[in-house]
Amino acid sequence: MGNQEPDTALRDGAGLPAHERVYRRLRTMVLFGELEPGQAVTIQGLTNQLGVGMTPVREALRRLIAEGALAFQDNRRICVPVLDAAAVEQLGLARAALEPELARRAATRATADDIARLRATDARLDRAIARGDVAGYLTQNHRFHAELNAIAEAPILTDMVDGLWLRFGPSLRVVCGLFGTRNLPDRHKDLLAALDARDSAAAAEAMHQDVSQGMAQIRAGLE
Amino acid sequence: MGNQEPDTALRDGAGLPAHERVYRRLRTMVLFGELEPGQAVTIQGLTNQLGVGMTPVREALRRLIAEGALAFQDNRRICVPVLDAAAVEQLGLARAALEPELARRAATRATADDIARLRATDARLDRAIARGDVAGYLTQNHRFHAELNAIAEAPILTDMVDGLWLRFGPSLRVVCGLFGTRNLPDRHKDLLAALDARDSAAAAEAMHQDVSQGMAQIRAGLE
DNA sequence: CCGGAAATAATTTGATCATATTCTGTCCGC
DNA sequence: GCGGACAGAATATGATCAAATTATTTCCGG
Numbered sequence: 001m002g003n004q005e006p007d008t009a010l011r012d013g014a015g016l017p018a019h020e021r022v023y024r025r026l027r028t029m030v031l032f033g034e035l036e037p038g039q040a041v042t043i044q045g046l047t048n049q050l051g052v053g054m055t056p057v058r059e060a061l062r063r064l065i066a067e068g069a070l071a072f073q074d075n076r077r078i079c080v081p082v083l084d085a086a087a088v089e090q091l092g093l094a095r096a097a098l099e100p101e102l103a104r105r106a107a108t109r110a111t112a113d114d115i116a117r118l119r120a121t122d123a124r125l126d127r128a129i130a131r132g133d134v135a136g137y138l139t140q141n142h143r144f145h146a147e148l149n150a151i152a153e154a155p156i157l158t159d160m161v162d163g164l165w166l167r168f169g170p171s172l173r174v175v176c177g178l179f180g181t182r183n184l185p186d187r188h189k190d191l192l193a194a195l196d197a198r199d200s201a202a203a204a205e206a207m208h209q210d211v212s213q214g215m216a217q218i219r220a221g222l223e
Numbered sequence: 224m225g226n227q228e229p230d231t232a233l234r235d236g237a238g239l240p241a242h243e244r245v246y247r248r249l250r251t252m253v254l255f256g257e258l259e260p261g262q263a264v265t266i267q268g269l270t271n272q273l274g275v276g277m278t279p280v281r282e283a284l285r286r287l288i289a290e291g292a293l294a295f296q297d298n299r300r301i302c303v304p305v306l307d308a309a310a311v312e313q314l315g316l317a318r319a320a321l322e323p324e325l326a327r328r329a330a331t332r333a334t335a336d337d338i339a340r341l342r343a344t345d346a347r348l349d350r351a352i353a354r355g356d357v358a359g360y361l362t363q364n365h366r367f368h369a370e371l372n373a374i375a376e377a378p379i380l381t382d383m384v385d386g387l388w389l390r391f392g393p394s395l396r397v398v399c400g401l402f403g404t405r406n407l408p409d410r411h412k413d414l415l416a417a418l419d420a421r422d423s424a425a426a427a428e429a430m431h432q433d434v435s436q437g438m439a440q441i442r443a444g445l446e
Numbered sequence: 447c448c449g450g451a452a453a454t455a456a457t458t459t460g461a462t463c464a465t466a467t468t469c470t471g472t473c474c475g476c
Numbered sequence: 477g478c479g480g481a482c483a484g485a486a487t488a489t490g491a492t493c494a495a496a497t498t499a500t501t502t503c504c505g506g
Contacts, residue, residue, distance in 0.1 A: 017487065017488090018488070052489090053487095053489045053490075054488095054489080054490085055487075055489070056488070075495090075496070075497085076495085076496085077497095
């Protein structure tokens with residue numbers, strides 16, 4: 001059979017280099033659990049699937065591996081990492097150390113517009129949970145935290161946190177697939193109240209709770 | 224002129240893929256300040272200098288950029304990042320959040336052999352300082368922290384911290400070049416005492432001091 | 447004669463390179 | 477000062493080589 005059209009998912013992002021498009025595509029796939037933990041990823045498979053040469057694919061993979069989103073197998077195969085209890089613990093520690101600091105900063109900088117935007121995202125998040133829409137939950141939850149981190153204006157910390165989300169994304173998806181959208185932690189209401197009040201300490205505390213509960217959920221879901 | 228022999232610094236690591244060798248070489252160059260902040264790095268320059276094709280060089284650069292060791296210029300040129308005050312502040316926050324935790328864990332796991340090895344490294348560090356040997360100071364100081372982090376057995380946290388060191392390496396070298404090895408902070412004695420006593424809290428506190436003083440030094444050195 | 451382990455052949459996949467194409471910034475002539 | 481040609485550098489492709497996994501065959505013991 002001939003090669004089908006080069007994957008509609010790359011239609012946007014025209015003008016960007018091919019390796020950047022491949023990177024973004026794979027990144028969202030990992031972040032939202034479209035690839036499951038342990039799944040193998042081959043270079044040639046991606047070149048066929050995405051309709052680009054191997055050099056851009058290679059670079060995108062190298063970048064994702066450096067960020068921990070993908071991992072080398074014992075041999076030289078590439079796959080989505082499988083988290084063990086120790087990994088989840090370390091990711092939780094790192095998140096608990098960094099994300100409250102971002103929330104603290106956001107509380108001192110958030111404008112009324114910023115908070116309104118966050119509240120709108122949180123409303124979409126609640127609707128997705130009520131609907132039992134796992135993909136919607138993952139998307140909107142990430143969006144909420146990403147918008148909050150952007151307000152903090154700390155690009156280095158934000159990049160580090162993004163890397164952490166990338167690492168537990170596939171596992172979070174698995175856990176949500178098991179338990180649905182019930183029992184999902186959500187300290188966003190406390191957080192929004194703290195932002196309204198410009199209360200840095202309360203914002204940091206709310207974020208700490210949100211992170212702790214979220215990681216506990218993942219740990220529990222992996223038995 | 225013809226191309227000279229393919230760089231003696233790549234002689235070791237035989238058997239590893241070329242992109243891995245290029246990555247390690249560039250990584251140590253950045254980590255120990257052999258490249259100064261703002262310096263441009265070209266792909267073709269590296270292919271000539273290291274005697275490899277451009278694909279391995281491309282992958283190594285992509286990886287280093289993902290780790291923050293190198294950065295894109297406005298156009299698509301690559302250079303060593305120049306840190307501003309905000310960047311140093313965020314790096315300091317992240318280090319202060321993560322490295323004390325690693326010290327805490329190391330205190331609960333360190334064997335007598337581990338501590339002896341650390342003490343030997345610290346002795347070499349002191350000799351380098353007394354000698355005014357900047358390169359030796361940078362090497363042994365990094366080695367001390369790397370050995371300590373290895374004891375903590377937390378690979379994810381250790382990787383994150385390694386990435387942070389990569390970011391401020393070039394600037395630390397500049398500061399040391401300005402001020403020599405005088406006034407360099409060193410809470411390593413407190414740290415070793417805490418390890419001897421298996422005192423996690425004291426180890427974390429000593430590391431927090433070491434990090435804070437080190438980052439303050441860098442911030443001061445950049446005016 | 448049958449089943450399974452070891453050895454070997456075939457396919458798949460990763461690594462590297464040489465080359466072509468595109469883009470950016472610069473320099474010269476008008 | 478402006479526009480177009482030129483040079484340099486990065487991006488992207490396909491071909492080629494090496495390593496590894498899988499499939500197949502062979503051979504031996506029961």
